[in-house]
Amino acid sequence: MINDLDAGPAAEAVNSIRDAGGRAEHLAGDITHPDSPQQLVDGTIAAFGSLDIIVNNAGYMWNNVIQKTTDEQFQAMLDINIVAPFRILRAASTFIRETAKREMAEGRTVMRKVVNITSIAGTDGNAGQAGYSSGKAAVVGLTRTMAKEWGRYNVNVNCVGFGLIETRLTQPLGEDAKIDVKGRQIAVGVSPGVLESVKTASPLGRTGTVQEAANAVLFFCSPLSDYVTGEVLICSGGLHF
Numbered sequence: 001m002i003n004d005l006d007a008g009p010a011a012e013a014v015n016s017i018r019d020a021g022g023r024a025e026h027l028a029g030d031i032t033h034p035d036s037p038q039q040l041v042d043g044t045i046a047a048f049g050s051l052d053i054i055v056n057n058a059g060y061m062w063n064n065v066i067q068k069t070t071d072e073q074f075q076a077m078l079d080i081n082i083v084a085p086f087r088i089l090r091a092a093s094t095f096i097r098e099t100a101k102r103e104m105a106e107g108r109t110v111m112r113k114v115v116n117i118t119s120i121a122g123t124d125g126n127a128g129q130a131g132y133s134s135g136k137a138a139v140v141g142l143t144r145t146m147a148k149e150w151g152r153y154n155v156n157v158n159c160v161g162f163g164l165i166e167t168r169l170t171q172p173l174g175e176d177a178k179i180d181v182k183g184r185q186i187a188v189g190v191s192p193g194v195l196e197s198v199k200t201a202s203p204l205g206r207t208g209t210v211q212e213a214a215n216a217v218l219f220f221c222s223p224l225s226d227y228v229t230g231e232v233l234i235c236s237g238g239l240h241f
């Protein structure tokens with residue numbers, strides 16, 4: 001089940017999964033709306049009969065130095081980066097607990113997976129990102145807490161923290177990409193100077209590809225990580241801020 005603010009890319013992703021022989025559906029919509037997380041969880045269980053892996057990935061940056069960061073801007077960064085993941089996991093908790101108890105009563109151990117996406121801006125801090133860094137740092141606290149609450153239900157809860165991955169979020173600023181935040185258009189992208197300096201500072205000397213980012217998430221979605229929980233895997237080519 002794929003959620004995105006934009007129905008077009010969500011439908012595109014669904015089609016590519018189906019073309020590869022998989023089953024997929026999408027529920028487009030704003031995940032920061034208070035009702036959306038429960039609808040997403042209920043819609044997923046209705047469509048697939050189960051809920052096995054949750055990847056909390058939706059996010060964007062609305063940057064500024066602290067003296068220019070408005071309350072609305074700071075709150076928007078918390079709403080998308082930490083409040084939405086919290087509500088999704090809370091919405092999933094009834095299914096997770098009841099299903100795990102039933103499976104254990106039947107003598108079965110089924111591992112489920114939560115992968116929350118954070119950033120080196122959250123783990124290291126980053127000038128100009130008071131709101132984004134705070135939201136992404138909170139993701140680590142939520143992850144470690146849920147690992148402790150849900151270990152008894154056989155759920156691995158981990159974080160992947162990205163450095164600079166080549167996506168829409170990090171395209172060179174000025175290419176006119178925007179994200180619609182409650183009717184307000186927020187520019188998406190990173191200044192070309194920052195992109196260059198990140199490449200120089202990174203031990204691997206380059207930004208990461210989408211495939212490389214997905215590989216780290218796949219590790220935590222797979223049985224390879226069955227004995228790993230409450231951890232943060234930094235996928236940044238060695239870059240730290």
Ligand SMILES: NC(=O)c1ccc[n+]([C@@H]2O[C@H](COP(=O)([O-])OP(=O)(O)OC[C@H]3O[C@@H](n4cnc5c(N)ncnc54)[C@H](O)[C@@H]3O)[C@@H](O)[C@H]2O)c1
Nearest residue numbers: 004005030031032057058059119162163164165167168169
């Ligand atoms: N690209 C990087 O270098 C980088 C670095 C660190 C962390 N991250 C994190 O990785 C995650 C994925 O980002 P990406 O780089 O693929 O960027 P992206 O812009 O390509 O993808 C993020 C997606 O989140 C969706 N989204 C935003 N707000 C939403 C909302 N309210 N409801 C539903 N969907 C919403 C967007 O429509 C977009 O498709 C984000 O959490 C981001 O903060 C990315």
